[in-house]
Amino acid sequence: MSMAVVGSEEFSIGFMLAGIEKVYKADASNASQIMQSLLDNEKYAIVIVQEELVDALPRNLRYRITNAIKPLFVGVGHSTGTDLQDKVKRAVGIDLMKDDSGGGAK
Numbered sequence: 001m002s003m004a005v006v007g008s009e010e011f012s013i014g015f016m017l018a019g020i021e022k023v024y025k026a027d028a029s030n031a032s033q034i035m036q037s038l039l040d041n042e043k044y045a046i047v048i049v050q051e052e053l054v055d056a057l058p059r060n061l062r063y064r065i066t067n068a069i070k071p072l073f074v075g076v077g078h079s080t081g082t083d084l085q086d087k088v089k090r091a092v093g094i095d096l097m098k099d100d101s102g103g104g105a106k
Helices: 009-017 031-039 051-056 059-067 081-092
Strands: 003-007 022-025 046-050 072-076
Touching: 003 009, 003 031, 009 022, 031 051, 031 059, 046 051, 051 059, 051 072, 059 072
Parallel strands: 003 022, 003 046, 046 072
Antiparallel strands: none
């Protein structure tokens, strides 16, 4: 599964240290162009995006990004939480975090 990261150098450095090789350094001035090119690129399954950049996109592009399935755009920043869980659930088709322990027989 190919992954890419879009964000500032400070945001991206941790992902580079984790082994993600494709990093797009972006700010508010070039984020729209980068996001559009990634939407049209089937090479990546997941694109991790600095959440502040998503917030700065034009409304129509932000809508396309947040509703895309492939690649799945994941905003990381101040309010990720259940939004990430919802996106993964929509992309995979099941809730991977759901507790099915229910006490029944295994």
